[in-house]
Amino acid sequence: MSHPSKSQPNSGVQVIWHGHSTWSIRSGKTHILIDPFLESNPAAKTKPSELDPTHILISHGHFDHIADVAAIAKRSGAQVLANYEIATWLSKHQGVENTVGMNLGGAYHCQAGSFQLVQALHSSSLPDGSYGGTAAGWILELTQGQGQGKRIYYAGDTALFSDMQWFASKQVHLMIVPIGDLFTMGIEDSIQATRFVHPNFVMPTHFNTWPPIAQDAKAWAAQIDAHTDAEPILMDVDQAWTIPE
Numbered sequence: 001m002s003h004p005s006k007s008q009p010n011s012g013v014q015v016i017w018h019g020h021s022t023w024s025i026r027s028g029k030t031h032i033l034i035d036p037f038l039e040s041n042p043a044a045k046t047k048p049s050e051l052d053p054t055h056i057l058i059s060h061g062h063f064d065h066i067a068d069v070a071a072i073a074k075r076s077g078a079q080v081l082a083n084y085e086i087a088t089w090l091s092k093h094q095g096v097e098n099t100v101g102m103n104l105g106g107a108y109h110c111q112a113g114s115f116q117l118v119q120a121l122h123s124s125s126l127p128d129g130s131y132g133g134t135a136a137g138w139i140l141e142l143t144q145g146q147g148q149g150k151r152i153y154y155a156g157d158t159a160l161f162s163d164m165q166w167f168a169s170k171q172v173h174l175m176i177v178p179i180g181d182l183f184t185m186g187i188e189d190s191i192q193a194t195r196f197v198h199p200n201f202v203m204p205t206h207f208n209t210w211p212p213i214a215q216d217a218k219a220w221a222a223q224i225d226a227h228t229d230a231e232p233i234l235m236d237v238d239q240a241w242t243i244p245e
Contacts (some may be wrong), residue, residue: 061132
């Protein structure tokens, strides 16, 4: 099991956990922000005003994954990628202009690489109760600069499903998997998910924000070590880790 150092170089692909299910992934000049939930997140230390992403990726419409999208996007001009229903809602009701609506299986291609929207087993409704489309995960294939060749699978909020094994058709360097239980898979199913995907490294997400999803991350890491071939990485909030070359 690895613990990221407090000081990491800016080269390569840098990963930062902002608490709950909010992640920053930086590669060269690209800053991908996933599921921004900061202002009302009791685990977060970073404020929405402190982040200037180039892209915001949304897995589904629940409040704890979308709460700060509009504020960050309108200030930074970041391109927001989401399913078609969420992208339309953000444009129509939140004044977000730079959106890309997608659907499962589709990929968006840009200078940094490709961002593919992939299936997840979960519900999706928007904060005002309107339909939020289908919940999803993301597969990022980074092709720019020192991030070239890195593949990251962010599972999103999901239950275990056997088709995850197809995501291993090409090497996954990092998998980010929920472990909180109750609303997503728990520790036991996250171990099987890791077996399906065979990543080099795996990080937990969507846990310890509130008591109902409290988990022992060290116990999870010990099980990953014992039962998979992946290396678990435990992150403190706002700590940076760089995917090894």
